[in-house]
Amino acid sequence: MESYVVSARKYRPATFDSVVGQSHITNTLKNAIKSGQLAQAFLFCGPRGVGKTTCARILAKAINCQNLSDTIEACNECESCKSFNDSTSMNIFELDAASNNSVDDIRRLVEQVRIPPQSGKYKVYIVDEVHMLSSQAFNAFLKTLEEPPSYAKFILATTEKHKIIPTILSRCQIFDFKRIKIEDISHHLEYVAKTENVPYEPEALHVIAQKADGGLRDALSMFDQLINFTGGNLTYANCIDNLNVLDYEYYFKLVDYFRAGDIGGALLLYQQVLDKGFDGQHFITGMSEHIRNLLVCLDPITQTLLDVSDTIRYKYVEQAVNCKLQLLVKLLDISSDFEYRYRDANNKRLFIEVALTKLASLSRADLQVQQTVVQQPAIARPQPQTVLQQPVVQNPPQRPMQPAVAPTQVVSQSETNTTTIQSQPVASAENKPKPNVAVKMPLKTSTISINLPSPNVSDMEKEKKNDRVELTQDLIEDLWKSYIDKADNEALTLAMDRAKLSLSNENLFMVELDNLYSESIIKKSKLEILSYMRERIGVRLLDFEMTVIKQENDENKFSTPSEKLEHLIKKNPQIGVYRNIFSDIYNN
Numbered sequence: 258m259e260s261y262v263v264s265a266r267k268y269r270p271a272t273f274d275s276v277v278g279q280s281h282i283t284n285t286l287k288n289a290i291k292s293g294q295l296a297q298a299f300l301f302c303g304p305r306g307v308g309k310t311t312c313a314r315i316l317a318k319a320i321n322c323q324n325l326s327d328t329i330e331a332c333n334e335c336e337s338c339k340s341f342n343d344s345t346s347m348n349i350f351e352l353d354a355a356s357n358n359s360v361d362d363i364r365r366l367v368e369q370v371r372i373p374p375q376s377g378k379y380k381v382y383i384v385d386e387v388h389m390l391s392s393q394a395f396n397a398f399l400k401t402l403e404e405p406p407s408y409a410k411f412i413l414a415t416t417e418k419h420k421i422i423p424t425i426l427s428r429c430q431i432f433d434f435k436r437i438k439i440e441d442i443s444h445h446l447e448y449v450a451k452t453e454n455v456p457y458e459p460e461a462l463h464v465i466a467q468k469a470d471g472g473l474r475d476a477l478s479m480f481d482q483l484i485n486f487t488g489g490n491l492t493y494a495n496c497i498d499n500l501n502v503l504d505y506e507y508y509f510k511l512v513d514y515f516r517a518g519d520i521g522g523a524l525l526l527y528q529q530v531l532d533k534g535f536d537g538q539h540f541i542t543g544m545s546e547h548i549r550n551l552l553v554c555l556d557p558i559t560q561t562l563l564d565v566s567d568t569i570r571y572k573y574v575e576q577a578v579n580c581k582l583q584l585l586v587k588l589l590d591i592s593s594d595f596e597y598r599y600r601d602a603n604n605k606r607l608f609i610e611v612a613l614t615k616l617a618s619l620s621r622a623d624l625q626v627q628q629t630v631v632q633q634p635a636i637a638r639p640q641p642q643t644v645l646q647q648p649v650v651q652n653p654p655q656r657p658m659q660p661a662v663a664p665t666q667v668v669s670q671s672e673t674n675t676t677t678i679q680s681q682p683v684a685s686a687e688n689k690p691k692p693n694v695a696v697k698m699p700l701k702t703s704t705i706s707i708n709l710p711s712p713n714v715s716d717m718e719k720e721k722k723n724d725r726v727e728l729t730q731d732l733i734e735d736l737w738k739s740y741i742d743k744a745d746n747e748a749l750t751l752a753m754d755r756a757k758l759s760l761s762n763e764n765l766f767m768v769e770l771d772n773l774y775s776e777s778i779i780k781k782s783k784l785e786i787l788s789y790m791r792e793r794i795g796v797r798l799l800d801f802e803m804t805v806i807k808q809e810n811d812e813n814k815f816s817t818p819s820e821k822l823e824h825l826i827k828k829n830p831q832i833g834v835y836r837n838i839f840s841d842i843y844n845n
């Protein structure tokens with residue numbers, strides 16, 4: 258039977274290029290090797306499990322390789338590489354300072370350094386967790402670090418850079434390893450899962466990546482564990498159960514309760530969370546985080562701060578656009594205040610219930626306003642993702658509450674008017690900051706939007722309306738094309754290239770496609786496309802809707818049944834044979 262190797266070891270990167278999420282470091286190292294200007298000592302700093310030791314080993318192997326490739330990767334074939342791969346190389350020494358931190362340990366290492374390599378060019382000394390060395394050990398080490406023999410390279414690794422004394426710091430070239438992005442980790446897990454033939458849900462891998470907090474090694478060991486626990490069935494539900502992660506769904510529901518002023522709903526939901534075995538601290542921290550994520554979603558620019566998978570991102574955006582900025586700020590304020598004080602609370606359960614009650618009653622005051630705003634997108638744009646345009650509906654924070662109310666009153670009063678659906682974007686456009694003046698676009702008062710009962714729109718707001726950038730067919734086509742030019746995803750650019758655009762109204766254009774596949778490809782990047790276009794012209798409400806028009810059916814081309822039959826025979830001659838047989842039978 259083949260022996261089992263844990264994923265963290267099996268999928269440990271062996272080349273610079275396969276190191277996940279640290280290209281800023283691997284590129285620098287490669288350049289240094291290429292130019293022959295390699296430092297004598299390196300300090301690799303960064304959180305655990307982000308690839309410090311891995312990079313150190315790759316570096317050691319590469320500088321000893323006799324046959325380095327053009328891309329500065331070890332050849333894996335020369336004698337030195339082979340001995341590295343079999344872990345029999347005499348040119349690499351690893352010392353874990355966490356357990357070998359005495360002066361004697363360092364003395365032994367220093368004695369080693371005196372002996373030149375028997376084969377290969379360099380001897381590489383990797384000292385892990387170097388901050389754990391005792392101060393005497395540090396001092397014993399200093400001398401060697403100061404004047405090392407030319408064949409010796411030192412790579413010191415640490416998770417706590419601030420504990421390294423300045424005399425050591427000043428002798429090393431310092432590399433700061435980054436926490437690996439959740440997205441990068443989940444891509445890597447996806448690669449591992451595919452290679453290992455493990456069925457998975459992308460959401461599940463995302464949860465693992467999130468829980469790993471930037472460490473690839475942790476992510477991979479969790480991945481292994483979960484495969485064991487779940488019998489190789491990596492579903493989202495399985496993963497959140499085993500990793501003790503609270504489902505996003507709870508928080509989405511919770512915020513809905515807050516918005517609806519449903520205190521009872523919020524309290525019952527908290528009971529469910531407790532029943533699942535989560536504690537209050539976990540719950541309230543997650544709640545603040547959720548509200549923070551909603552806030553971040555309100556602006557396409559800050560949406561990049563949202564570290565979640567695409568599916569969840571849509572959900573966040575969807576919920577965020579239905580919340581008012583002021584409400585979210587208040588929710589976050591109260592929630593983080595309770596989170597902060599939770600530790601000191603005597604009756605923790607009651608404490609959270611008070612928080613929930615407060616949060617849910619908070620929106621009741623706003624409810625009147627809220628509901629009218631929320632209805633709008635549903636009427637105007639049936640598809641859920643199109644409400645993405647909404648974030649900008651939010652007033653800038655400094656804006657007082659009062660003016661925000663006016664447009665919504667306008668809306669409800671003109672409900673009988675057929676053009677009501679237009680009023681929302683326009684009303685909100687008035688609230689947004691003026692578009693960048695530098696944008697040189699023809700400015701014109703909108704023609705559709707003026708059907709609002711005028712008494713409710715203040716003169717000032719009318720003036721502001723004149724600052725709108727008018728969308729034209731040419732303009733959106735240009736923007737669309739320029740996005741195609743900059744996009745590097747081939748499937749996307751092909752799909753976008755096939756699209757026919759038509760302007761629908763001042764904020765909306767239609768994208769006509771001839772197949773569902775193109776639609777799904779564009780849908781995935783819709784957010785990015787829109788943010789790009791919005792940014793370019795300063796129209797923050799810009800949105801598009803997609804329609805898939807089926808290619809013209811053959812049947813429509815023919816006016817008589819016999820024409821159609823001729824066409825079918827041309828496509829499939831067998832039909833002609835049958836026709837002749839049947840017509841013979843019929844004629845006899």
Ligand SMILES: [Zn+2]
Pocket residue numbers: 321322323324325331332333334335336337338339
């Ligand atoms: Zn080699």
